[in-house]
Structure formats: structure tokens, C-alpha cells
Amino acid sequence: MNRYTNADLLLAIGVVMLLVQLVRRLLDVPQRLPRWNRLLSWLWAPAAVTFAITAVLHYKNTHLDDAYLLVAVGAIVATLLRLRHYRPARTLLLGLAPVVLQRFISVCLQLGGYQLLPPLTTLFKIFGSLDAYWFFAMVFLARSQKKALIKQEQLREKEEQERQLIAAQNAELERLVAERTAALTQQAAELNTALDELRTTQGQLIQSEKMASLGELTAGIAHEIQNPLNFVNNFADVSAELVAELEEEQARPTRDAGLEDELLRDLKHNLFKINQHGQRAASIVRGMLEHSRASTGERRLTDLNALADEYLRLAYHGLRAKDKTFNATLQTDFAPVLPLVEAVAPDVGRVLLNLFNNAFYAVQKRQQLGEAGYAPTVRVQTRRVGDDVEVRVRDNGTGIPEAVRTKVFQPFFTTKPSGEGTGLGLSLSHDIITKGHGGTLSVESCEGEFTEFCITLPF
Known part of the structure; x- marks a missing residue:
């Protein structure tokens, strides 16, 4: 028996281990398949044992490398x-397929003792020499x-990190929102509560303003109505005296017709005056009722x-009812010819x-300053201006400082001392007119x- 060392088997072990290292590194087998990785690590062992046995026994077998x-x-x-x-x-599987197929066919032919026809043998060898190129091409493709x-x-x-970051930001935004x-x-x-309280307070202040206005109006009406009532009473007393004189004259045996006619004329004149002043009083009462009516x-x-x-006269007499010394x-x-204006008379009257x-109030305050030669004057003027009717109310009182002139129509703003005004009069007047x-x-x-205040109303 010839001495033999199976060099082909050693070469096969080297090829297998290179292939194993290539597969393990390229496909990350240790992480993906830990068990199979351990199996691949020991693929060299059977071949090494076989090589050792054959080397000791000097056993020659040309098929061991192919089988391994x-x-x-x-x-x-x-x-x-x-x-x-x-x-x-x-x-990689596609790259190994021709190699495995070529080796499998070669082993089968050798085990069966068959040989391919010369043309096929040449073609088979050509394909066998190309297997390595094909495999390495597939290795580079797999690497790419x-x-x-x-x-x-x-x-x-x-993208996942960005998504998680966005999700975290969204969660934070949702929390903040x-x-x-x-x-x-x-x-x-809190604002609704404060608004409700403000509305309640505003309603109370408006009511206070209305009541104050109504009190001033009532005082003015009382003073204004007193004049016609005094005239009515005076003329009624005089008329009663005239009637008594007329009865005495008629009871005399010799009647004076001229005196009777004079007494009757005086009595008729007094009745006319009584009716005139009674109508004036009735007009004032009607105005008061209209103003007090909602x-x-x-x-x-x-x-x-x-x-x-x-x-104008109601306001003047209302102030004189409070201060008898004021004039x-x-x-x-x-x-003289002013167009009638379509308006809510009680509301416009409240503004006036x-x-x-x-x-x-302004002229009274200036009068109290004691200026020599000062005469309180309030002037009211009406006129037609284009398609509007204009009412101007001017006084020669204390005036309004320029710093606060733009605020006079703001709610609750007043130049009067505390307790003398609510600051709603001009604000309500502005809303009624505008x-x-x-x-x-x-x-x-x-x-x-x-x-000077100026009101313009369309007609």
C-alpha cells in the first residue's frame, strides 16, 4: 500500500471554513441563528478526525473530500x-446552487463509475471552472x-426615532394644550362670573341714574305745576268774590247794569285764565306720565x-327746588319752521x-366760585342742517378739561365728585342718540x- 496524505481533504476543510466565515460574517449568523452558528463552527471537526484516521492508516479514498x-x-x-x-x-443560496449541483453530479458519476461523453465532459468542466466566478459575483451582490x-x-x-420624537412632542403639546x-x-x-356681577352692578347703577333723573324731574315738575295751580287758585278765589258781588248787586232794588256787565266780563276772563292754567297743569302731568312710562x-x-x-324748564325748576338761591x-x-323728527320722545327727552x-350743574359750580360779574346762562338752539335737525345746548360754566374730554361718553366716567354722579348719564345719552x-x-x-353739546337727528 502506497504512503498517502489526503491533501484534498485539507483543502476541502479550508474551503469549508472560509465559506463558513463568509456566511457568518455576511449574514450575521451569530445574532440571527445562534444554534446554527455553533454547528457551523464545528464543521471542520469531522473532516479533521477523518483526515487523522486516514493519515494514520495510510488510507486512500478519493471521494472523502467531495463527500465532506x-x-x-x-x-x-x-x-x-x-x-x-x-x-x-x-x-448566496443562488450562488451556491451551481457549485452544489456540479459537485453532486460529479460524486454521483464517480460512485457509479460513469463517465460523460467527451463533449459533455468538456462542457461540464467549463461550467465547473465558472462556478467560482458565479459564486463570488453572488457574494459581492449579497454584500451590496x-x-x-x-x-x-x-x-x-x-424615521422611527423621529416618529417617537414627534409622538413625544405631540404628547407634550397635547399636555400643554x-x-x-x-x-x-x-x-x-371667572370672567363670566365677573361679567354677571358687572352686569348686575351696571343694572343697579343705571337704575340709580334713572331714579336720580326721575327725582330731579319730579322736583322740576312739582315746581313747574305749582305756578298754574297758584293761578287757578287765585283766579278761582277772585271769581268767587266776583260772583258774591254779582249776587249782591242782583239783590238790590236798583240794579246797576253796567256794574253787572263789568263783573260778568271779569268773571269770564277769570274762567278763561283758570282753563288756560288748568290746561298747562294737565300738559305737565301728561308729560310726567309719558316720562315715567317705560x-x-x-x-x-x-x-x-x-x-x-x-x-329745559323742568330741569331748571328741578335744580331750583334743591337750591332756592340759584338763578x-x-x-x-x-x-321757527323745524321739521318734525321721527323719534322715541321719552328717550330723546331723557337725553335733553x-x-x-x-x-x-356746571353754571352753578362756577357761580359758587364767586367770580365778579358772572351771570349763569344756559342757551338752547335748534336749526335745520341739510337732512338733519340740530339741537345745541351751551352753558358758560366750568367747562371740561381737554385731558378728559374724550372720555365723557365712556360708561362710569364722570367729572363730578364722588356721590354726585354715576358716569352713566352721557354714556346712555350717547347710545340713545347714536x-x-x-x-x-x-x-x-x-x-x-x-x-356745548350738539345733537343731530335725521328727519
Whole structure:
């Protein structure tokens, strides 16, 4: 028996271990298939033992290397099949397929003692020499695929990190929005409560303003109605005396016809005066009833001359009822032919009353300063300006400081001392004229000299 060392088997062990290292590194077998990785690590052991035995026994077998390669490559193929869902594994499997097929056919022919025809043998050898090129081409392709997959995985991880970051930011934003919403809801509730309280207070202040206005109006009406009632009483007393004289004259035996006629004329004149002043008193009472009656908002044709004159005198006598020492000059310049204005008379009357009260208040305060030669004067003028009717109320009182002139129509703003005004009179007047009647209410003033309010209403 010839001495023999199986060099082909050693070469086969080297090829298998290189292939194993290639598969393990390229496909990350230790992480993906730990058990199969341990199996691949020991593929060299059976071949080494076989080599040692054959070397000791000087046993020559030309098929050991091919058999070992088939078994080892089979184990590698099985590993690749386990990783078939991984694209580089499928590529390596495709690269090993021709090698395994060529080796399998070669072993089968050798075991069976068959030989291919010369043309086929040449072709088979050509394909066998190309197997290595094909395999290494597939290795490079698998390597490229792995790099692409790693990049995709990194991209997916980055996208996942970004998604998680966005999700965390969204969660934080939702938390902040929820906190802000809760805070805003609480603030809204507090504001609603404050608004309700403000509306209640405003209603009370408006009612106080109305009651104060009504008190001033009532005082003015009482003073104004006292004059016609005094005339009625006086003329009634005189008429009673005339009737008594007439009865005495008629009871005399000799009657004086001329005296009777004179007494009758005087009596008729007194009755006329009684009727005239009675109508005046009735007119004042009707005006008082209209003012005290809640406004229905119904617009009617209104004579602003008569309305302004009536409320001017009511405001003046209302102030004189409080201060008997107060006197002022009332100047009226009413347009003789003034168009009737479609308006809610009680509301416009309330505006005029407020302006007149302010005017008398201003001249009274200036009078109290004790200026030499000062004569309190309130002037009311009406005229037609284009398609509007204009009412001007001017006084020569204390005037309004320029710093606060723009605030006089603001709710609750007043130049009067605490307790003498609520600051709602001009605000309500402005709303009645501008919002209720589509007109304007403006003011001009010079501190220490005059104040003039101007009302314009369309007709």
C-alpha cells in the first residue's frame, strides 16, 4: 500500500471554513441563528478526525473530500434556507446552487463509475471552472444588498426615532394644550362670573341714574305745576268774590247794569285764565306720565322745539327746588319752521334732561366760585342742517378739561365728585342718540369758559 496524505481533504476543510466565515460574517449568523452558528463552527471537526484516521492508516479514498464538501455545503445551504427571508441569504443560496449541483453530479458519476461523453465532459468542466466566478459575483451582490438593507434599516430606525420624537412632542403639546385649555376654561368661568356681577352692578347703577333723573324731574315738575295751580287758585278765589258781588248787586232794588256787565266780563276772563292754567297743569302731568312710562321704542313724529323747551324748564325748576338761591338766564333760539323728527320722545327727552342738568350743574359750580360779574346762562338752539335737525345746548360754566374730554361718553366716567354722579348719564345719552336714532352727539368745550353739546337727528 502506497504512503498517502489526503491533501484534498485539507483543502476541502479550508474551503469549508472560509465559506463558513463568509456566511457568518455576511449574514450575521451569530445574532440571527445562534444554534446554527455553533454547528457551523464545528464543521471542520469531522473532516479533521477523518483526515487523522486516514493519515494514520495510510488510507486512500478519493471521494472523502467531495463527500465532506457536499455535507458541509449542505449544512451551509440549510442555514441559508433558514434565513431565506433575508435577501443576501437568498443571493448566496443562488450562488451556491451551481457549485452544489456540479459537485453532486460529479460524486454521483464517480460512485457509479460513469463517465460523460467527451463533449459533455468538456462542457461540464467549463461550467465547473465558472462556478467560482458565479459564486463570488453572488457574494459581492449579497454584500451590496446587505449594505443597502443596513442603510434602509438605519433609515427606518431614524424615521422611527423621529416618529417617537414627534409622538413625544405631540404628547407634550397635547399636555400643554390641555393645561392651557383648563386654565382658559377657568379664566372664562371667572370672567363670566365677573361679567354677571358687572352686569348686575351696571343694572343697579343705571337704575340709580334713572331714579336720580326721575327725582330731579319730579322736583322740576312739582315746581313747574305749582305756578298754574297758584293761578287757578287765585283766579278761582277772585271769581268767587266776583260772583258774591254779582249776587249782591242782583239783590238790590236798583240794579246797576253796567256794574253787572263789568263783573260778568271779569268773571269770564277769570274762567278763561283758570282753563288756560288748568290746561298747562294737565300738559305737565301728561308729560310726567309719558316720562315715567317705560319706553316702548315706538317712534313718532316729535316736535323738538316743544320737547326741548319743556325739559329745559323742568330741569331748571328741578335744580331750583334743591337750591332756592340759584338763578340762571335761559336763552332759547328755536328755529321757527323745524321739521318734525321721527323719534322715541321719552328717550330723546331723557337725553335733553341729562344735558340740561349737566349745564345747570356746571353754571352753578362756577357761580359758587364767586367770580365778579358772572351771570349763569344756559342757551338752547335748534336749526335745520341739510337732512338733519340740530339741537345745541351751551352753558358758560366750568367747562371740561381737554385731558378728559374724550372720555365723557365712556360708561362710569364722570367729572363730578364722588356721590354726585354715576358716569352713566352721557354714556346712555350717547347710545340713545347714536345707536337708537342713528344720530350724533358731540361736545366742544373750553375749560373755565363754556361747554356745548350738539345733537343731530335725521328727519
